[in-house]
Amino acid sequence: MSADETDPVQDGDTEMDLYGITTWERRSRLDTLSVWIYWLAVRLGQGLVVGLALATLFAVGGVGALTDPAIGALTVVSALPAFALAIYVWYSDVTTSEPASLLSITFLLAVVLAGFAAVLNGLLQPLFGGLGVVGVVLFFYLVVGPVEETIKLLAVRLYAYTDDRFGAVVDGAVYGAVAGLGFATIENALYIGRAVAEVGGVPLGLELIGVGGDITATRALAGPGHVVYSAFAGYYLGLAKFNPGKRGPIVVKGILVAALIHATYNATVTLGTSLIRSATGLSEFAAFVAFVLGYVGFFGLLLVRKLSRYRTAYRRADATASNPVDTDAE
Template identity: 30%
Template sequence: MLVILAAGFAPGLALLSFFYLKDYYGTEPLSVVSKAFIFGAVLVLPIMFLEYILKTENIIMNHFSTAFLSAGLIEEFFKWFILFYVIYNHVEFDEPYDGIVYGAAVSLGFATLENIFYLIGNGVDQAIGRALLPVSSHALFGVIMGYYFGRGKFTNKNKHVYISLAFVVPYLLHGIYDYILLTQEYWGYWMLPFMVFLWWYGLKKVKMARVLSDIHASQLL
């Protein structure tokens, strides 16, 4: 069991540390980041329940609805909800890059507990594949969501547009990710370029958030 817990936690904590340590303007308090991580983990249970209900009531009838309703819509909405109502107005969310940290924390909290449940049911030999695909994709969905939250909070124009994009963009990317897994027999041929794009897009948002934080810091001087 200890091996499963270690394998389940390791990729999430490693990815969260990566994005956390890129915050050069006063790293976020670990207590608040941990809170966001725990909130994300707690989301696993109600989301699993909702997805079970959708399946048993035959609301989910095909791969498209599984990818874009059961997985993408529900999971990304609940993460968005936590970020907006718990983190967005927090006093420690005081620069654009902080959205990246908290977005990654919530998303990786969810991915980590989901990963542990999966490894318990399917064995620790699945750990590497889980780290490379589901855990890292969740991290990047959270980074992208957090970028738009950070952009929305520290702009004077079109705040509602950025807050909406914080949900819409990760939702669409998540749906595409699951749709590839569900519909393609040789899904690796499609998933590899998609994951390359996702990492490129996520890291591009990290750089843009850093630039926005630089501008924000200079305005405070």
């Protein structure tokens, strides 16, 4: 029986009070106690996940990277393109604007939970080490894509999804985009932190631009991809919320779509950059820019199209509600 079905008794034409028979609502003190115990259990579970994620983030050096002034400055710069794209997705929401509190919590959860992805990727990567190029590709498709997209979606599912203000399918894309921004921010910080550590640290000032410029530019281009991937997955999460009887398969489809796009980028970026460089004579960085703009731009346009289709459907529904057809008119 799916979540939106009812018991046969409820389908009957009866005025009988079905509380405790086939329906339930909070009436007694025991009902109230049960509601509060469930609420507390959920919050404790969320707190446990966040606490474990924070410990993991400390272990992989994410917190240290963010608190270093030089790395923090470069990270902020590297996150600007992803931030601009997330703002666009938020602006495209034709329904009510999402509250800053939920957006901020989703962002922070994505930052914190990213540590899980770093650990899982690190633990599983050696399993593919002896397979050469094939192993690298399999690692992207079987581990990196699914793990990172699931983690980002978890950042939405843990809090914003459960809030009544998550009130439309398209809201899932907005929160997914923000989760992608959070994940890209901490990932950029980790990459930049490693690059800075290799040169023994960088003071704030002009030296910062010279040493951190290349890695910051590279991460700035990679960041928007995370926003696009998780916006797709988030949209399907929103679809699942309003189709409870088919929730599981819809969520899985969203993760598969996002993971496939993500993994394909990882698997083709080096080859694609080389082919563009060979065909055009561009520098390696310029060829990389061309590949990223083409790849992420293509799927970004598909995302825009999906958001546009929702906007059209919403406006038609709103117009119909505002001007109902009088079926009795001759």
